[in-house]
Amino acid sequence: MSHILLFDSNSSTRNELANHLACETSAQIFEVDNNDSALKMFAQHDFSLFFFHLSPTELDNLTFFSQLNTKKPQTISILIVPEHTTLPTNKILQSGAHFFLNAPYTKQDVAQIAQRAFQLYQLQQPKKLQNKPEQQENCFHNIIGKSAIMQQLFKMIRRLGDDGDSTVLIQGESGTGKELVAKALHTLSPRQQHNFVPINCAAIPEELLESELFGYEKGAFTGAINNKKGRIQHAQGGTLFLDEIGDMHPTLQAKLLRVLQEKEFDPVGSVKSIKIDVRIVAATHRNLEEAVKKGTFREDLYYRLNVIPLQIPPLRQRREDIAILLEIFTQRFCSKKKRSIFTFAPQTIKYLEKYQWPGNVRELENLVQRLSILHINDVVEPKDIPENYLHADSGPDTLNLGNEGGTTDFNSRVSEFEDRLILQALIQSGGNKKEAAELLNLKRTTLLEKIKKKQLDKALSQLTFFYAFQFST
Numbered sequence: 001m002s003h004i005l006l007f008d009s010n011s012s013t014r015n016e017l018a019n020h021l022a023c024e025t026s027a028q029i030f031e032v033d034n035n036d037s038a039l040k041m042f043a044q045h046d047f048s049l050f051f052f053h054l055s056p057t058e059l060d061n062l063t064f065f066s067q068l069n070t071k072k073p074q075t076i077s078i079l080i081v082p083e084h085t086t087l088p089t090n091k092i093l094q095s096g097a098h099f100f101l102n103a104p105y106t107k108q109d110v111a112q113i114a115q116r117a118f119q120l121y122q123l124q125q126p127k128k129l130q131n132k133p134e135q136q137e138n139c140f141h142n143i144i145g146k147s148a149i150m151q152q153l154f155k156m157i158r159r160l161g162d163d164g165d166s167t168v169l170i171q172g173e174s175g176t177g178k179e180l181v182a183k184a185l186h187t188l189s190p191r192q193q194h195n196f197v198p199i200n201c202a203a204i205p206e207e208l209l210e211s212e213l214f215g216y217e218k219g220a221f222t223g224a225i226n227n228k229k230g231r232i233q234h235a236q237g238g239t240l241f242l243d244e245i246g247d248m249h250p251t252l253q254a255k256l257l258r259v260l261q262e263k264e265f266d267p268v269g270s271v272k273s274i275k276i277d278v279r280i281v282a283a284t285h286r287n288l289e290e291a292v293k294k295g296t297f298r299e300d301l302y303y304r305l306n307v308i309p310l311q312i313p314p315l316r317q318r319r320e321d322i323a324i325l326l327e328i329f330t331q332r333f334c335s336k337k338k339r340s341i342f343t344f345a346p347q348t349i350k351y352l353e354k355y356q357w358p359g360n361v362r363e364l365e366n367l368v369q370r371l372s373i374l375h376i377n378d379v380v381e382p383k384d385i386p387e388n389y390l391h392a393d394s395g396p397d398t399l400n401l402g403n404e405g406g407t408t409d410f411n412s413r414v415s416e417f418e419d420r421l422i423l424q425a426l427i428q429s430g431g432n433k434k435e436a437a438e439l440l441n442l443k444r445t446t447l448l449e450k451i452k453k454k455q456l457d458k459a460l461s462q463l464t465f466f467y468a469f470q471f472s473t
Helices: 011-024 035-044 059-071 089-093 107-123 126-130 133-138 148-162 178-187 206-214 250-262 288-294 299-305 319-336 346-354 360-374 410-428 433-439 444-454 457-472
Strands: 003-007 028-032 049-053 076-081 099-102 168-171 196-200 239-243 279-284 308-311
Touching: 003 011, 003 035, 011 028, 011 049, 011 107, 028 035, 035 059, 049 059, 049 107, 059 076, 059 089, 076 107, 099 107, 107 178, 107 196, 148 178, 148 308, 168 178, 178 196, 178 239, 178 279, 196 206, 206 250, 250 299, 288 299, 319 346, 319 360, 410 433, 410 444, 433 444
Parallel strands: 003 028, 003 049, 049 076, 076 099, 168 279, 168 308, 196 239, 239 279
Antiparallel strands: none
């Protein structure tokens, strides 16, 4: 098990950080509030990560941090920098920290920097990886796959390891792991010491996305009482990951094109351009070539983004990976919930390997997570999983029309199929309508309208109860 040490003399902020890390990792967390305790902990344990909350004014505090870094160079250190520190910036940068976390921070900030730190820690453990060649081969920067098509993808990502400039366009269905691929590209690039900044272009309302990307000047609009850095500027020197780029409004597409061409941008309300050094990695589940033909996506931007295309296969095209995905996800969730690890009966695996997986790896991960909470036996039998997983034709690729007296009411059957797809997506997302909309490639507002029009809320509550009961018996 990994160990993390937190150093912070303030119990309130220390506990907050510990809670954030407990939610995001399965590591054992140790906390100290003074120098002597920190030295004792370093003598007793080997830590993967070390979070150190810097004092706003004490230079000795920074010197002590540097000393600890030299004692355990294999430990990845994260220096938490207070908002109003008076310590010289050059001293902070020369402290030997692997990463910096600016206070105040969010849970998302902690999750992101912890993941990057763990990735760097693993990269520095070559002997450990050599002892587990199978694990090294099948799990590549949290991307899991032993199939030939995934091994080819891993090779392609490795080839891009030394390149920190080329723009990459990742294409694949929802749930295939596009952000994991983007993070791997960043971690292996010369930009790994700088920020990896993700932004979902479909999740943020159009009117807010511009200010999120480019930032704004004080007074740019009502409520802009201070200057704000945008995600692009926050990614300076690092990687900006634009997820669901196909949903970006044409006006913003033109501004993004300028970033790619001129390496500069204007914050909202500013007349002064800012030079930027950032790598753009974009991703989409949409067919951008079709979008270009329809006029909904700029052709010049498409060619600027599509310098290096990466295609992630859906899970139904790499069914040989399902067994290992089940094994790794089971270990992960059971360890996190501190319960005994269960296994899947061979017949259960056969059913799951035949299933179409419209939600891809994310859907399989959600299934294992639910089982880790609700399943109480050591083996998962076919009767223990929802019935829809027991039908090989479940999913969007096939549709059994049946034969009702030799005729089929087209509109009725289409409506029924749509109902099944919506309910299945809602069940797989645990009732989260935003996630369900992503699974179905629908806007959240469109999904809400369909649920209301078809009165599916009642059916959802009944099905959720049925599956929960089926899991618990």
